[in-house]
Amino acid sequence: MNIFMKLFKKRETLLAFFIAVSVVVIASFSDNFLSYDNITNILKSFTVTGIFSIGVLLVIISGGMDVSFTAIAQVTQYIVVYVLLNFLTGNIYIAFVLAIASGIVMGLLNGILIYHYKMPAIIITIATQNMFYGIMYVITRGKLLYEVPSFFWEFADAKIFAVINQNGAFTGLSVVTVLWFVMALIFAIILRYTILGRSVYLIGCSQTAAERVGVNIRNTILFIYGVAGAIAAVGSIVHVSIVQTVIPNSIVGQEMQVIAAVVLGGASISGGKGSVLGTVLGVLLFAILSNSLTLLRISSYWYNVFIGSIIIGSVTINALREIRQRKHIVRVNVAE
Amino acid sequence: MEDFITVENISKNFSGLKALRDISFSIKKGEALGLCGANGSGKSTLIKILAGVLSADSGKIKIEGAEMVSYGPLGGIMRGISVIYQDISLFPTLTVLENICVARAIGQGRILSILGSERARAEAILGDLGVSINIDSIVEELPIASQQLVAIARALNNDSKLIILDEPTTALTSKEVGLLFKIVNKLKNSGISVIFISHKIDEIVELCDRVLILRDGGLIAAKPIKDTNLEEIETLMVGQSLVYSKMDDVDREAPVVLEVNSLTKKNNFKDIGFSLRHGEVLGVIGLLGSGRTELALALFGINAADSGKIAVDGTECRVRTVNDAVSAGIAYVPEDRLTEGLVMNYPIRENIVLATLDKFKDKFTFLKRRSMSEAAQKWLRTLSIKTDSPDNIVSSLSGGNQQKVVLAKWLERNPKILILDSPTVGIDIAAKAGIFAILKTMIAENGMGIILISDEIKEITAYSHRAIIMRNGRVAKILPKDEINEERIRAILNEQKQTK
16 A cells, blocks of 8 residues: 555545635635634634543543543632632632642542443443532532633733734734643653553553553553543633633533544544544534634534534444445455 | 473462362473363463463462562563463554554553664564564454464563463464464474463364363363373363264255355355255354355355355245344354353343244233243253253353353244354363254254354264365365265365465
């Protein structure tokens, strides 16, 4: 097989191709689409999804599933903002440190339950999602926190490569988007070049086989879910920085969109497969499609239809490929 | 030669059951040791203890003179013990290179995984093995034989001094087995010890220097191969000689129940044609990769043929799905009853009526529990399935009794044609004889035709009225009853080995 065919078979190439096509098509309908303003805006509005997707990717590669990350984010967001409003005068760094601590605690709880009870991760995380979210609602009675410390919006407002647009306002690449890309880079390196990162793939391929080559299953699972919790927590701080209000039900419910982006990015639900680059591209494709609906003034409910079709579509692609491969397996060298 | 590993008085219990009793033996450097034993004799427990996956309840293990208590899987690898498990235990979505290198990197406690620096070493190992596998290919895209070689390369990369091969030849063609044997001999010559586990005793006789025989968790015998032979090993394994009772003669005038004509499926089999009479047992034998299982799957609609004709009782029928096959009166008892034949966590009763649920519907289409129980009870009696109630779940039964439940499921349907794929794999001698006695009565009662696929030549010679020998996806020969004997079949099968 030549290099071109190999590249073509890769999900990343396919996604890049789709993104390019969508950009060309949408740009021909809407002049505004390719403006610096619009592009940076799209990136910023999908940064939270992008950050969440890294954690979900980690879990999915390991053959697990996490639907509780939105609840972890929601709870973390509430705790951090509440603490910073009432007990501490802090800054954005303290907010992140607090959030990561809270995310790790909840993530580790997931990991401990999944490892020790050997139950399907999806069941455990559905349970913990309800638990985390429920406890928060019971304690806060669903009260919104309308005002958040000013350093949050200062953080979300910071830009690099800023220019002045035709309306006289600053426009540029948001720092939160930079944070997303830096995190993506870090996790790409961890997943590719560290034994710990590779162990995530090993466990995803086969937990028995991983155990047999000496992978410490327990520590790896705790690492995966702990880090997934931390990433969700980071996402929640970015979220509150952009939204500038803590609304207790604003994150829960987004699980499917994030999981869809990760699956679209080539991660296999059955584990052992997936890449950060693919996931980033998956999120970008989502972002472009969603933005184009807005630009083309199509009802945003169609977006949900899109999410559903993308999950079905990418599962179908995987399934078709497997069926085709199975058909071509030479079971017997038939004598002619 | 000095010993690499010495095992002294190892015992292991699982919830009260004795899996291993007082096992002692040693392996010299560069020695190939065969390990034989029926299913449940303790082979896999012993391997797992050597590998460090399990630890023994009592006894000692000395590796190169150093005494160990328990060392864990990583400790096993670090001390030079690698196991190539039956399921191969590679990482299918990763590359060959990474599969070879990863265990050593973990063993050395490294933090970074830089595959580039390992490349030369891995390539050298594959080169030494004399195999050409693209080191960058994804493992799941390789054939099983190559995957096995990758697993061996991984063991060598770990600087293994003892490589344990657990049933390595089950999925290999005879040519590939030959290559594997060459490699094992190479390993021996470089001072690496090998434990070779196989249910094909002729392979052990061919390859090993010494053989250990386990039965019911105890070490029955340890003999140099030159002082023993295939028959003796077989007898020691089961503790009694094999007795095969003959089938009744078939009525040569009996009508044909199944007629197959030029059945073909690309990459599976080609131009298969044969007929089966009522009351006849048609043996099908062939090496792995001869297309025999594929043919059975096609007749049952799991893996439908591309072209050709299948006629049941003279009427041609399309067999595209399992439903087609079942309604035509074909039943199939698969080789792998655990994954294909039974719902393991379901009660025996539910498993028995599973293929005939329509029979147990009342007028509101609810299932009639009582008649289901009655049917199950009837089969428990007829097939003498050992259990106290049809409510017990199937996984609580022994292998032989599980196999009887699969049989009951299909016999309850009263099929015209029963396809049995290796019906006696993994069950003990007594159960084996029992199953064939039952089939004999069933044939006499309802005159069904049986297609018996088996690896065991003796089974074929004892029970078949005619035998098809398959080779490279084609019917090589159909032997009439008076020509079915071990020597003749072995000769034809060996012919295939050479032509390959």
